[in-house]
Amino acid sequence: MYQYTEFDRSFIEERVNHYREQTTRYLDGKLSEDEFLQLRLRNGLYLQRLAPMLRVAIPYGTLSSNQLFALGKVAREYDRGYGHLSTRQNMQFNWPELAEVPDILADMAKVDLHAIQTSGSCIRNVTTDHFAGAAADETIDPRPYCEIIRQWSTAHPEFEWLPRKFKIAVTGAAEDRAAIGVHDVGLRVYRDAQGQVQFDVFAGGGLGRTPVLGALVRSELPIEHLLTYLEALMRVYNRYGRRDNKYKARIKILVRAMGVDGFRAKVDEEWVHSKGGPGTLPETEISRVEAFFAPPNYSEQPDVSDTLAEQRLAKPKFSQWLQHNVIEHQAPGYAAVTLSTKATGVPPGDVSDTQIDAVAQWAADYSFSEVRISHEQNFVLPHVPKQHLFELWKKAEAQNLATANARLITDMICCPGGDYCSLANAKSIPVAEALQERFDDYDFQYDLGELNLNISGCMNACGHHHVGHIGILGVDKKGSEFYQISLGGHAGHSELAPSLGQIVGPSIPRAEVCDVIAEILEIYVDLRLEDESFLSCFKRVGIAPFKERIYAPSH
Amino acid sequence: MHHLINKQNDAWQLADAQSADQQHAWCDAENWQPGQALKLSVDAELDPQWAQASIIGIDFPALTDGRGLSLAVLLRTRLNYSGDLRGLGAVHEDILHFMVRCGFSSFELPESRDPSVALNCITPHKQYYQSSVVDPLNHFDRV
The missing domain is CATH 3.30.413.10 (Sulfite Reductase Hemoprotein, domain 1)
Incomplete structure (x- = not known):
């Protein structure tokens, strides 16, 4: 990965000093709220519903093990022991003290991290494929x-x-x-x-x-x-x-x-x-x-297919995890691993300091000290030798990071929503939790196959609901939280051109969301041909059969 | 009144309040003639004649409005305007360093702002990543 030069380092230090000086001026009353707003946003600091939120840039989602350890430390020392993986491959902390933010940024700068332009009307952190440099289908890194x-x-x-x-x-x-x-x-x-x-x-x-x-x-x-x-x-x-x-x-x-x-x-x-x-x-x-992005020093790997087959037989959960969370790698004997943050009962993308430290350690032990953050709000270890997969899985299980649901319905993308965000019209995390509980059953999820469900708490669409195969948007209807469901969106795929979801009908109250989603899934299961994915099925049959059944007069 | 910030002997300074440079009879683009002081709005479209202005000022409606930055770059690079280019209107101490790198050579800082703070934060970085109107070298050209 990229290594900072002396210039990069001094630039970031100068920026921290400049922001520290701006913060002091604000606290001394020399900058108005509106003036300081523009400056703090460009240094990653939002004032949210409950407390400030600091968004640290993870350039194109790539981190070193050391950098991730440093983020764990921020979670522990400045947040309440949590960090949040954003849908733009960044990491967010809630609850930092405004006056302490320059110190946090100075700590970040020591490991070549910053929060520059993670907010505000400027060019934001550039994002990319979280499997870059690892995925077998890549033409160029x-x-x-x-x-x-x-x-x-x-x-x-x-x-x-x-x-x-x-x-x-x-x-x-x-x-x-x-x-x-x-x-x-x-x-x-x-x-x-x-x-x-x-x-x-x-x-x-x-x-x-x-x-x-x-x-x-x-x-x-x-x-x-x-x-x-x-x-x-x-x-x-x-x-x-x-x-x-x-x-x-x-x-x-x-x-x-x-x-x-x-x-x-x-x-x-x-x-x-x-x-x-x-x-x-x-x-x-x-x-x-x-x-800087030359492939790491891959070593010759033993053929472990027999051992893996035995381990799969012995541990069905490992088998499920291999199937969904481990993908083919460019280098023989290696794999790229998704560590899902979407365990039932945990807000999507939320990770504790202990989990952050654990992932940083696994990156050091198994993945050339490299970690990625995906826009689906998961961690990725990009280069893991297959011979260590079982060991890694056991450790990830112990940290609640081994849910075998990558790209399945419970691997949902979800913005912080009305629980945290001052822009939101409706809560999104409780909706995600209710859906996770409802569809927790592995066999059911597995039978549904690849299915992205994306939830945004408002039209700003941080949860990318328009490009979810199923999208849920929180709307405000006369002061109550309602949810609008759309179908058939997706962000881009080799065979299918990207498309935006189509709204299935009038919005519904939160209590009905799970039932309506369950009904949509039933309709899909009824209509699909053999191995047809939700998206392919939707492209074939269109929105009409969904509309008809969901809003049938009997409802 | 405002504080005039300009450059003397290559150093940014607060100009004398009595300085002749404080007194310009600004003309807007419609009423301007070559040789006069030209005051542009941030959405002005380039006119090659403007290179003959005695001074050009760009009037910022708000500190968040970046159009004047692009206009300044165009005056310097497209029209090769080499005279004084002055920031007017909502000039804020924290935007100065961007303005300088887009080719501004003087500023009318509103009276409510503290000129010593402005001078203090006009060059927060020794070097930058990109080339600019005032420095044709990108960082990568120096490596």
Whole structure:
């Protein structure tokens, strides 16, 4: 993974000092609430319903074991022994004292972590495939380009005060696990026939109130022009994006207003002037950054298929875990492992300091000291020798991190919702808990197969409900919490183009959510052909049969 | 009144309140003639003639409005405007370092702000990752 240079380190230290000085000015009454708001957001600090929340950037979801230990320490010393894995691969802490945040950031800086631009109307932490550098279906590891974008976007003088937040995601695999279609800018990276790194650039995707899939604005962009092109695109957005209404300020609205062709032409018009100028990436820089992401020193691994087969027979739960939470790796004898935080009774993405420490230790022991955070709010150990899988599983079981539900219905994505977030219209965690309890039975889940259920407590869609195979959105109806169900969304897949969920009908009170979801699942089971997944089935039959049965007059 | 911050001998300073540089008869884009002081709104579209302004000011409506930053970059790089470029309006001490790197060379800091704080936080970093109007080198060009 990327190793900080002296420059990176001094930059982060200067930033902490600057923020400390800003915090002091605020506490001394020299900055108003509104002024300080803009500064603290750009350093990761929100003031939530109950207490502040600090969002630490995990660039493209990759962490070292040491960094994760440091996050465990923050959870213990500044939070109440918890951390929360966010849907954008970051880690959040609730309850830090505003005055102590500079100290937390200074502690983070010691292990090369920061909270820069994790909030506010600026370019946010760039995200990617949590199996990057490990997945068998990968054509190119996207992380070097994520790091190049991270550096370029950090304290960019021109783009710190955009109309609205700006999220960039990069994927380099057949299956788009980074959901590039629902980002302000999505980048698909690949090699051309000559082996040159290129990008297809999508713009104007996003969830929120107006969910839209990004449109292709440039294909086959050579790597050396990546930053000048992004700069031209950002400039068009910064100048012409709406600032009069925050609900119409995202780039998707601008792209729609200008039309994709109009937007593309405007960016090209801008880019003509800067293409080839400062910001053009020299070959030396590209290879310098790529070298940090060279594969770890894999060793020759024994063939353990017989042992694994015996272990599977002896421990059915291990067998289930292998089936769902362990995926094929690029390197023979290795596997990538999902450590699910979605045990029944635990809010999705919440992890205790003990769990954080344990994962950090397993990363050191089994995965070349590397950990990932997935946008599904799980930990991933990317490079685990298969011979250690059983051992790792036993330890994960003991820490309640071995629930065999990766990509099944209980591996739900869920925002913090009305329990914590001041934007939320409705609670989301209790809904997730009720659903987890209801569908806890492994055989039932397994029979349903791959099924993403995503829950957001409001239209801001932090729980990505639009791209859940089943999406649940909390809405406020005359002061009561109601939930709107949508079906058939998904973020991107090799065979199926990304799509946004369709609303199944009028919203329902919380008490009915579990029953309606159960009914949807029954309808699916009735309608599916053999091994057809929920999503494929939905694509075939459409929303009508679901609507008819759920809202049949007998209800 | 406001505090005028500008550069003298390559160092940022608080200008003398009596300085002649305080007195400009600003014209908006519609009424401006070459040689006059030009005051632009952040949504102005470039006019090549502007390179002949005696001074250009960009009027920030709010500290969160970044359009003036892009406009400044365009004045410097597209029109090659080399005269004084002044931040006007909602100039805030914590935005100065972004403004400087987009090509601003002086600022009218509102009277309510403390100029010593502004001068103190105008250069929070020794170096940056990206090239800018004031520094053509990216960090990677220096490695």
